[in-house]
Amino acid sequence: MSKQLPLDELSSVIARVKGLLLTEEKVDRAVQLLAAAAKQAIPGTLGAGISLLDTQGRRTSSAATDKIVERADTAQYELGQGPCLTAWASEATILVEDVQTETRWPEWCAAMKDLPIRSVLSTPLTAGKESLGALKIYAAQPGIYDGETSRLLQLFAGPAATLLANVQSSETPRRISNSLETALYSRDTVARATGILMERHGLSSDDAMQELLSRVRTDRTTLLEECSRIIAAIPGRRG
Structure with a gap:
């Protein structure tokens, strides 16, 4: 029927x-x-x-x-x-x-x-x-x-x-886009943190990166966490 x-x-x-x-x-x-x-x-x-x-x-x-x-x-x-x-x-x-x-x-x-x-x-x-x-x-x-x-x-x-x-x-380009966004965010965060160390301590770019890596080992954190912590500690600035 x-x-x-x-x-x-x-x-x-x-x-x-x-x-x-x-x-x-x-x-x-x-x-x-x-x-x-x-x-x-x-x-x-x-x-x-x-x-x-x-x-x-x-x-x-x-x-x-x-x-x-x-x-x-x-x-x-x-x-x-x-x-x-x-x-x-x-x-x-x-x-x-x-x-x-x-x-x-x-x-x-x-x-x-x-x-x-x-x-x-x-x-x-x-x-x-x-x-x-x-x-x-x-x-x-x-x-x-x-x-x-x-x-x-x-x-x-x-x-x-x-x-x-x-x-x-x-789906594929969206996954790529998400990964790229994360990578760009991480790169920007690291760049900001190294810039702060360079300005604060008069370091070169390479020395600032070595300082970051030294802090990561000492504090047992990740590079991104350490960078975020440095940025957040700047008076009058938020992450």
Whole structure:
């Protein structure tokens, strides 16, 4: 039975996800938000999950809205088969009408016998020419998902993949930026401290640095701590 979600409602969900992701800095948090939104967006869904995979199909990040989804996904990773991995590898939406009668992944389907999962729908997360992974939803009843549901999930996955790609690509420069900021702060602090010692004691730059290192050894502190202490001790000045 087709369970249509009005396009204006779907657009609202996607817009909300965009707003959330634009404030996120970490992929793991982003996929959690997307999985929760997918579960909410598709009627009849028991749980949803997202898997981000590398070029060899190895998981790099994942999210699951429920323990059942987590177990179903973990079985796919361990067995190396299942609708999620197939959707990613084939870059096509995979529909499972009933896990109990499905024959494409016998080992994975056998592992699902103890879980209340009957219907599965998985679609690739593709940004440009790159397949990032897959988005999948699970239902407790057979025949819950159909062609219409597949199209709805694809509509959801398109902007989701683009947003995830942006979050992924922004993490590396952000880490570099944070490291650079720390390095620049440290360098500035050391420069200020050596300048204070040069002015106070009439030392050269090299001698001021040697004085700093001597204090670090004597006081058993770090260079940055010693520099901060010198700067803070200047009357009328704050760190």
